[in-house]
Structure formats: structure tokens, C-alpha cells
Amino acid sequence: MQAMVQSLKELSQIKLAAMIGTAVILISFFIYLSLRVSSPVMSPLYTNLPTEDGAQIVAELEKQGIPYELRANGSQIMAPSDQVLKLRMVMAQQGLPSSGSLIGYEIFDSSEALGTSNFVLNVNKLRALEGELSRTIGSFSKVESARVHLVIPKRELFTRDRQEPTASVALKLRGAIELDKEEIAAIRHLISTAVPGLKVQRITLVDNRGRLLAKGVDKNGDSQVYAEEAEQFRINYENRLRDTIERLLEQSLGYGKVKAEVNAAIDFDRIVKNSEIFDPEGQVARSVQGIDEQERSNEKNLNDNVTVQNNLPDANPDEAGTITQTEVQRSEETTNFEISKEVINQIKETGTVKRLSIAVLVDGLYTTDADGKPVYQPRPEAELEQLEDLVRSAVGFDADRGDEVRVVNMQFAADPYQLAEEGPFDFLKEDLDSIVQTLVLGGVAILAILLVIRPLVNRAIEAAELAREEEELAMEALGGPAISGHLADLSGDDDEDMINIARIEGKVKSSTYKRINDLIEKNPEETLTVLRQWSFSDA
DSSP states (O other): OHHHHHHHHHSOHHHHHHHHHHHHHHHHHHHHHHHHHHSOOEEEEEOSOOHHHHHHHHHHHHHHTOOOEEETTTTEEEEEGGGHHHHHHHHHHTTOSOOTTOOOGGGGTSOOOTTOOHHHHHHHHHHHHHHHHHHHHHTSTTEEEEEEEEEOOOOOTTOSOOOOOEEEEEEEESTTOOOOHHHHHHHHHHHHHHSTTOOGGGEEEEETTSOEEEOOOOGGGOHHHHHHHHHHHHHHHHHHHHHHHHHHHHHHHOTTSEEEEEEEEEEOOOEEEEEEEEEEEEEEEEEEEEEEEEEEEEEEEGGGOOOHHHHSTTOOGGGSSEEEEEEEEEEEEEEEEEEEEEEEEEEEOSOEEEEEEEEEEEOOEEEEOTTSOEEEEOOOHHHHHHHHHHHHHHHTOOTTTTOEEEEEEOOOOOOTTOOOOOOTTGGGGTTHHHHHHHHHHHHHHHHHIIIIIHHHHHHHHHHHHHHHHHHHHHHHHTOTHHHHHHHHHHTSSOGGGSOOHHHHHHHOOHHHHHHHHHHHHHOHHHHHHHHHHHHHHHO
16 A cells, blocks of 8 residues: 555656546546436426416425426426426416416406406406417317417497407417317317307417418408318318228238329319299199179169050050160189299309329239249239229219229339338337437446556556565665575576666666665665675675
8 A cells, every 4th residue: 555655656746637637537427427327317397488487486396395407598497207297286286387478367356446447348358368268278288378369349339330350379389299170170169159259260370380270261252262172172082082092902902002193173163053943733722712693683764655554553564665684693713822832042162073083003913933032923904903893982983974093003113211120129219318328428437447547557556566576675685694695596607587787777766766875874884784795796
């Protein structure tokens, strides 16, 4: 131990400083490595936090003594992975985070009713409604946050025309997740039913990438909406038929052996048809009204022949002037019929398929030759005809409208980007970063031990052994009879056993010479005796 300390003392200041610096770096590295291994794994507790919410959450974490990290300029808070769920529940119980500037109906909790104008009340009501809708939409699993802007026009007095309300919604989605049509429609209907008089067609949705998810335009006044919907309908229809064909044929041909393309000619003319049809065969008597009238009258003109004989009681009336007889008989019947009537109001907006053109490309058969190489063979014509019939049945083939189906057999080109088969160790991909980090740190530690610590230890051991040998030589040199005997033994005929002075001088350090000088000063008589013996022996 003393020899090692002495060897360290004999080192120069530069070497000693280098050794101390290396030791400090290694100690720091191992301390960092131990802390890294022993420290808990941190996971995001909250992300994209406002400054106010972040400050309150940090204060609560410090109060509970829970370690945390701040990242992304303080908008992201990291906490131990095993405590993330528990901390979120604790923070939610305390109302954290408070969702920044989103204010709901609690705005009326602290408002003063006395002295508040009608304008302020309307503005607060609008803010509360927007805040509540934003909170509800933000609670969806795919939506991180939402902002809702409502425009509700005020109805003027003595006016018949009224402007309809509109809404604009900005969504911030989680990661690279996208909303499907059903989720977009659900958000629009949610807002429409929450705002009086708001139609679904007047709600606009955009996401945080600037993409238009839903266009809020009234269909009655914008013809471009019909064109966009018609094009989308055609694309969806073609994709649906293509997927149907590929899934159906892959069941027998194999995955990736079928490629289909569908071209559909669709008529999107909007037809409004109003028709009123009367059926004369469907008569029904609703009411019958009949009149039967008979009238009879006799008239005689006595002024033409006035005589005594005509006035006698037994006079013949036929001879007493002109006689008129009238008889009228009238029969009238009125029948009211109800004729069956059919009124048809037909509006046709859905596209009608006018023609389908379908092209299906299938791969052939592969066998191996004697050398084990794959050999391509085309499929027989009978099998292709069966596949063509199967496609016709799947898509609703109609020869009257000119549909066309072609199934062609050709060899597929090799896919250079084909994914490799899943290996037995693919489950390690999830922890690849941590594994690589651990391996790198372990490699650095091993290199530091082999390249720095080991040479220093070996050099210190060599220096200690060399110092011990030098000390033994010095003690033998001052030992008197012992060195004389030793020299006598070395004075034989064997010159190879003699001490090499050049070798000794090359390895003896200044500290050894200093110790020898000290011994000479303390023991002058013994030193003189040794020198005399050396001189006599040389003579």
C-alpha cells in the first residue's frame, strides 16, 4: 500500500491531474448509470397544458412529494408510470386541469343580476353554450380538445325574414388519428340539437391540420355541394365493389393474388316529379238526388160563346167555347261520383348506375423445378371463366345497360417493399429504445474499464513492484557482509549472473537515490566499510 502511495507521489502533476479527472468522470458516469437504472420510468401525465393549469398541477405534485419532469417548455408534465392513473384521478377530483379558457354554465354562478344589461347576459349565454359544447366534444376518445364558435343572429322586430344560425368547430385530434364519417356526423348532429334552429348542413368542421372535415353550406343554395357529394359517392361505390371482388377471389386464389379496378358511370341528375293520376274505372257514387214531377191542367175560354143554352145546367161543356188541357211530367236525377286519384311527388337525388366496367387481374400458379426455383404457370381458361362468372354475380352484372367484366391472368411483379415475415423476437421492438440505451451504456462502461481503469491499475502495480525491487537493492547495497557475500557469489566465471549497472540506473528513480543518500548520512561508518570492500574486490 505504501509503495502504491509512494508511486502516486512520484507521478508528475499532469499525470496525476489526468488520473483524478478520469476517476471523477468514471465515478460520475457510474453514479448517473445507477440513478438511471434505479429512477422510475416517467410517462406523460398531461400534455399541451396551459400555463395556469401547469403551475397548479406542479404545486400539487410538490405538495405530495411526487417526482416529476417538465418538458416542451412546461406544457408537458412527466410523472412515474405506475402513478399516472392515480394522479389523474386525484387531479380530476380537485378540478385540474381546468381546461384553460373553456367556461360553461358556471359563468352564471358568480354573475350579478342587478345592473347587468341584456347584451351582457346574451354574450354570457353564448359563451356558456360554446364552452359546454367544447367540453362535450373534447371528451371523445379521438378528440384532444375542441373549440366551438356559434353565430346566432338576433331577430329584428317587424320582419318576416330570419337569418339561420351557423356554427364552426375546430378539432384537435390525438396523434395521427382521423375521424370517420359516422363520428363527423355525430358531432354535427350533437351541435345541431343543442342550438335552436341550427341545421346540420350549416355546421363547419376543421381539424388541427387545416383539413375541412365537413362543409357548412346550405344545399338549397350551393350547387357545388352536389358535385362534391356526387364525386364522393362515385368513389365510395367503386371502392366498395373493388374490395368486394378482391376479398371474394382471395379466398381461393390467396392473399395478394388479385387486383381489381372498377369504373362506374353514374347519373346524378336531380329529378323532381309531380304527377296526378285519375282512374276512370274506380268510380264511386258519392250522392244521388232525384226529382219526379207531374202536372195536369184544364182551361176553358167562355168568352167566345155566351148564350142561354150554354148557361143551362144540362148544357154540353164541349160546346161552350175553347177548352185547353195541359199535362206535364218531369223526372230528374243527379248522381255525384268520386273518381280515384293518385298524387305522386317524387324527388330523385341518389345516383343511378348507368354502366359498370370491371377489370380483374389475377396471378398464375407457381411450381418448383428440380433445382428448387419457382416456375410460373398460367391458369386454365376454365378457371378464368368461373372467376368471371363469380365477379358478375358479386357486382350485380346487367347486360342491358352495357356492363363489362374482364378477368385477365398475368404474372405479378415482385414487390420490392414486401414486408418480412414476423420473427420470434418482434415483441422486443416495443422496448427497443430502452434495450439499445442499456447496451450502449454497458458498452461504454466496459470500454472505460478496459481502456482506462485497467491500464492505470497495471501501471500502479508495476510501479509498486519496481519500487520494491529498488528498495531491496538499496538495502542489499547497505547490508555490508550480506552484499559482500552476494558479490562474492556473483564474481564467479558466469558473467550473465552479474548485476547490469546500466539496467539498474535505467530503472532507479530519484527517490531511491535520495533514500541511499539518507542512509549514507545516517550510517557513515558502515558506508565506508562497504566502499572499502568494493574497492578491494575490484582490485
